[in-house]
Amino acid sequence: MGAADKRRQKLEQLFKTLAPISAFSKQQARECCSELTAGFVSSTLKDLVREGILDRYQSDDRETYAWRNAQVRVDPSHWIERQICGSQVTAQPEHERPRERLLAVGAEGLGDADLLAILIRVGVKGESAVEAGRRLSRAFSENLAELRLTSKDDLRNLSPAVTVTSYAAIMAGIELGRRVADSEKRQRRERTPITSTGAAIEFCDDVFSNLALSGVQEEFHIVTLSTKHLPINTHLITRGTLDASLVHPREVFRPAIRDSASAVILVHNHPSGDSTPSREDHQVTHRLTEAGKLLGISVLDHIVVASEGSISIRESS
Structure with missing residues (x-):
């Protein structure tokens, strides 16, 4: 069994154990999932809180968690698959991967989201580079030029996959594109006589x-x-x-x-x-x-x- 299958199995086991319980403490979760490591249980609870699936309450020294929609049976399948495959572009079919599509049809054949995904390059846990590219593309769909003026922290707030490295790649890509465009315009000007x-x-x-x-x-x-x-x-x-x-x-x-x-x-x-x-x-x-x-x-x-x-x-x- 590969690492991805093992992780999927552990996440499914955690959900199967905790989903019937409407509210529980971190200690109770660890005890109920005793076959899983305490670190794995804690990090998974943190991820579920960050994505709004669980609510976290702090009282004195006690942390309590409750499913946000306690009356609705939790369906973890989509979330689990995102945890397993979401941060791996290689989990997509090859013809759908942005980099492979660029090599096949050229950069001009890709949308803004795919181009941004290539610059972001790698995702983080719970957010692939492709998903991050889509987030940024949607955020700047009305005015793509504003992307150049957006700070690292503001882009990071839009997607956790925008790290220091990917932010630098995005800004470098924008600046290089601007210089290429300026060079093309200059060459056109130099070849066009001014006769009127x-x-x-x-x-x-x-x-x-x-x-x-x-x-x-x-x-x-x-x-x-x-x-x-x-x-x-x-x-x-x-x-x-x-x-x-x-x-x-x-x-x-x-x-x-x-x-x-x-x-x-x-x-x-x-x-x-x-x-x-x-x-x-x-x-x-x-x-x-x-x-x-x-x-x-x-x-x-x-x-x-x-x-x-x-x-x-x-x-x-």
């Missing part, structure tokens, strides 16, 4: 999204472009209130010359959230456009980014 106002706004909304949403002061940047108008690089020129005296053509076009740029896009933010260009914005655009003509570097556009949306100064002129 719409393309310029879309590019700036993507690259300068943090500046638009959370910038606390004005920043002036440029995007350098190749002869085919493919993005080369972005450069911060200055921080502070935008005016013609602060944004000197020398500072703006120095990095453009260094990048051998054929054109540039001017970009700055409005921390107020309103992207409507000011008179100074128009003045800076005109001055830099004229300076660029002398250098043979065209100013393709000037985009104002803000939390309420981005605007092209070329189109608003």
Whole structure:
């Protein structure tokens, strides 16, 4: 007889002995189940209390246990099977195991619960990695992005299978996925020429999204472009209130010359959230456009980014 069968037999024996008794003390339980070790009886009672099957009462030095639904005959079969197999993903048929399914159909073919189960990797007593993945998936079904901001203790409260190790794996998986996505977006941007106002706004909304949403002061940047108008690089020129005296053509076009740029896009933010260009914005655009003509570097556009949306100064002129 294997270890799992032996444990199943002991749990069945404990239930058969204690189920007819509506209330009992820990000592009585040990005496009634004398063929089982005291440690096994105590740990099983603790598990039953944690899952709400038993109620525990403390009076002086005496612990008393009572079945939560004393009038209903306790059916232990499902609970016992969960104790035996619940913490073992290998107890599932192979084609249902998350890791094997990923290898068979690819990660994109798995749901959130299965992906989380793979990151959690192993369960704990009474909670498999698969069950833990389902719990977390349900908890974050409305907003999966919140998972990244959730603390270890909060995830642990959702599932006891979220240990320090599995929490670290989940956070590492999320961060790696974010970096891969950023890399893919960057590669797409580098291969997509900016040939219109719409393309310029879309590019700036993507690259300068943090500046638009959370910038606390004005920043002036440029995007350098190749002869085919493919993005080369972005450069911060200055921080502070935008005016013609602060944004000197020398500072703006120095990095453009260094990048051998054929054109540039001017970009700055409005921390107020309103992207409507000011008179100074128009003045800076005109001055830099004229300076660029002398250098043979065209100013393709000037985009104002803000939390309420981005605007092209070329189109608003």
